[in-house]
Amino acid sequence: MSHQTVSRAINDKGEIDPETRRRILEVAQQLRYRPSRFARGLVRPDTTTIGLVIDDILNPFFPELIAGVMSAAEQRSWTVLISTVQNDHGREPELLRSLAGQVDALIGYLYERDAGIAEAIEGLPMVVMGRPAQHPAFGVVDVDVRPGVQAAVDHLLAQGHQRIGMIDCPTACDPLRRQVLLEATAAQGLPIPAEAIVETEQSQAGGEEALARLLKAAPGLTAVLAFNDVVALGAYRTARSLGLTIPGDLALVGFDGLSLGEILDPPLTTINIDKRRMGELAVAQAECLLNGEHPPPATVTTDLLVRASTGSPSAGASG
Amino acid sequence: MSHQTVSRAINDKGEIDPETRRRILEVAQQLRYRPSRFARGLVRPDTTTIGLVIDDILNPFFPELIAGVMSAAEQRSWTVLISTVQNDHGREPELLRSLAGQVDALIGYLYERDAGIAEAIEGLPMVVMGRPAQHPAFGVVDVDVRPGVQAAVDHLLAQGHQRIGMIDCPTACDPLRRQVLLEATAAQGLPIPAEAIVETEQSQAGGEEALARLLKAAPGLTAVLAFNDVVALGAYRTARSLGLTIPGDLALVGFDGLSLGEILDPPLTTINIDKRRMGELAVAQAECLLNGEHPPPATVTTDLLVRASTGSPSAGASG
């Protein structure tokens, strides 16, 4: 009874006496024998494992993105290893370094600068999401915010809004939301004054305090674009506590297209990102990188999901 | 220049000329050399990887549970490999089989019976969550629904509710929610008639249609316990479309303690499960199993999270 015969039985090859095989399998079961994944991988290195690193598994933005990554990976029979730093961004390099030893490629939605990433992973194929490329070797899946923001501005203007504000989150990797909003409104002859944009942290609490501040700094706003849906959720709270009705006294637009927006009252109009597709594209980028190719950056577009938090301003609008 | 010297340089051992090391690292970088994780694992098999299998990454129940698993795994320097069947429960055995070849132990929140699981994984250490043990070798993290349901019943009775109904989901692995509700109400002299319990599928749509059916079958209910928060969300929709106010016309209690309940209007009273702790306990169970021990089943308890969807019934209650 050699290694080889055992191998044949375990792997269900032909060329083996059924009786021998039966006996081997029986013994194997008794011994709770399991083939070593390491030895297997060593000999058949066609097993691809990719790592997915995100900020915070509890952030409702990510589940859909993860689903996209996993389904695309599954189509390729890849394995996905997920990790997070749970909002502790300082740990990103350390996590990347450790993950780099366990996977064939990495996909990340990160805060760390590309230079820092590159240093941590030392040449491992890497795909960064949600921001433009900085490092030439990296794959990219970026979000083109322009169509969505443009649609939102058009939508608000069509409804008669003249004073639009924004709650921005400058710590996020994406500086474009604000910029595109400014351009789009300016192009329509309705430039947004500086005081109509406030900055806050990216959270519900941030949204709450920011809207209060915004309405004080720029009285008369009839519509506000929030940096994302979670921030918009905070804005709802403040609007309610100030006795403002949505959308009559204040129209609100979110960003991300999270399903939580649907259960708000009224449901939140939001600029939608196809998060699942982002995940799928990231896997495709990783595949190119693994094949030694240099894929052009991928982009997902954005569009406006009109729900009920926008509408024409009522006569005597807020202050 | 031998393997060995290279190994010393890469792993930063002592006993090497700094200059030699520098040269090696330089060349390694140029060649984009990366050590094989398989060969490493083969020689130093102290790398533990566990697999986590869940239904559906988009189900808001899971992120917290995942966070618990990951943080507990991280404490032990374990790696977590996540996989889902995205609600296609028939694929569970296949997925388990494939995962079994890549990890040292598995944790799952599954529909498949334990016998089916056991067959798929052939002796791999396994922890099942959210239901009582069926297979003697498995680790278990179960939920004790009794305290939470009891507290909910006490709470409703104290508020003067006399007619309580339930929306149940029999496809779920947990048959106890209904049973405990029946026992708890009966013990207080308020048995629930059969028509005051309807069954539906575990989803928002299920909750919507079920509440409509329930109110027809058992007119006069003033409070309803939903199988979980997502089902309760559906019930909110139906209540609103019927013109019923919550909690005045109808009190609603959910199950799970999801944060989405907080943003409902009114915020949803719910029986809370410590999902993060479930994840942590599951990892602890896996650790015991890996050490060859046979841990006693772990249990998380439940409690009532009182928010605003419960209150005293108004005078002329619903029908």
Added chain:
DNA sequence: TTGTAGGCGTTATCAC
């Protein structure tokens, strides 16, 4: 149908 030989990439041991 079964067994033998060799090598996958890494680390540990021990001799140089």
Added chain:
DNA sequence: GTGATAACGCCTACAA
């Protein structure tokens, strides 16, 4: 400080 050798557990190729 460095290099040769063996071993980890598996698979492929070929010989018996």
